Amino acid sequence: MSNKVFLTYKQQIQRMKDKNVLISDDGFAKEILNSISYYNIMNGYKDIFETYIDKEEEIEKFTSKVPLEQLHQVYIIDNAINNLLFKYIIYIENTLKTKISYNVSMRFGDKQENYLDFTKYVSASPLDRKQVINKVLDELSKNKNNYSVKHYKDNHSFTPSWIATKALYFGTTLNWYKVLPAMIKEEICKEYFKFSLIKDKEEQKELTLVILNLLHEYRNNIAHGSRTFLSNVSCELSKDLLLKAVTQDVLTEEEFLNGFGKKDLFAVIISIALLINDPTLFEQYLVDLSTITLKYQNLDLKISPKGNIYQTLNLPEHFVEKITALYNMKFTK
Numbered sequence: 001m002s003n004k005v006f007l008t009y010k011q012q013i014q015r016m017k018d019k020n021v022l023i024s025d026d027g028f029a030k031e032i033l034n035s036i037s038y039y040n041i042m043n044g045y046k047d048i049f050e051t052y053i054d055k056e057e058e059i060e061k062f063t064s065k066v067p068l069e070q071l072h073q074v075y076i077i078d079n080a081i082n083n084l085l086f087k088y089i090i091y092i093e094n095t096l097k098t099k100i101s102y103n104v105s106m107r108f109g110d111k112q113e114n115y116l117d118f119t120k121y122v123s124a125s126p127l128d129r130k131q132v133i134n135k136v137l138d139e140l141s142k143n144k145n146n147y148s149v150k151h152y153k154d155n156h157s158f159t160p161s162w163i164a165t166k167a168l169y170f171g172t173t174l175n176w177y178k179v180l181p182a183m184i185k186e187e188i189c190k191e192y193f194k195f196s197l198i199k200d201k202e203e204q205k206e207l208t209l210v211i212l213n214l215l216h217e218y219r220n221n222i223a224h225g226s227r228t229f230l231s232n233v234s235c236e237l238s239k240d241l242l243l244k245a246v247t248q249d250v251l252t253e254e255e256f257l258n259g260f261g262k263k264d265l266f267a268v269i270i271s272i273a274l275l276i277n278d279p280t281l282f283e284q285y286l287v288d289l290s291t292i293t294l295k296y297q298n299l300d301l302k303i304s305p306k307g308n309i310y311q312t313l314n315l316p317e318h319f320v321e322k323i324t325a326l327y328n329m330k331f332t333k
Helices: 009-018 026-035 038-043 068-108 129-142 147-155 161-167 170-178 182-192 201-223 239-245 253-257 265-275 279-294 309-313 319-331
Strands: 051-054 059-062
Touching: 009 026, 009 038, 009 059, 026 038, 026 068, 038 068, 068 161, 068 170, 068 182, 068 201, 068 265, 068 279, 068 309, 129 161, 129 170, 147 161, 170 201, 182 201, 201 239, 201 265, 239 253, 265 279, 265 319, 279 319
Parallel strands: none
Antiparallel strands: 051 059
8 A cells, every 4th residue: 555645635536536436516525625634534434335455556445436425424423423422421421520529528528638548449450549549639730721620729728529520531530430439339329320220239330330431432432533333442331230220112132132232322322321310411312312313214215335324323223212211211200
């Protein structure tokens, strides 16, 4: 393969045509290249549209002719899902910070030397409790952008935990959670799963941890520009725990074994839903999910070689109804 060199927009458009992209309007193509970039539109969805290496021309081409409008449409859908998931994962991140700060303050006190005393925590392999707490202290000391954190540093003798969490990355917060004493973890998990069917403390802790790991991994992928619906993650939801937590109209064993809810897009969607205990926010979540597929309800509408919107995203056709069933399970008596 040849080395990558700079190409003008005109040259990029010709390269797209050489790779079997059908372009009917060069002006539209230039706008896409100017706003989305060649790399994002051409390299982001190769596994959906299928490619091969033309050895004679030494370039990678789409196997079949692909209209630029179709590539663009998939990009728009992917971007919309990115934004939606990112918004709600941020919400879950904030709930975790709130629950940690409340519980450590109640148990250990308001002052940093008390709630950030590493001896009050428990190492959880491979995490060392002292290193985790030192990382919390490091991010707190280096944070100069958050107004609340700066205000407390400048005007108070200590920074309480509910302010300190504002300085932390999700990964650091998650590691803080992992080294919490068991009794605090149990309180946090009991709060997360108070509307769930899963009541065993150990099972709640196990499912909470795997959900938070999954959401953290997806959040990082989104933040770094990775595609959402074909994102490669290592974390997997447990079939037994997930099926214990929800009713069959949300997810069946057969659906899980067919690839829904393990570590795919639906796993992220259902994980977020499990941890939202605010019914008003959950209702907005349902509205946002519905909006994603609203334009593509026709099951005969093919948006990629994989098929319709649900086949392309690898989602159950009635996924919004399934999440609605989870809403009803949690909030309808």
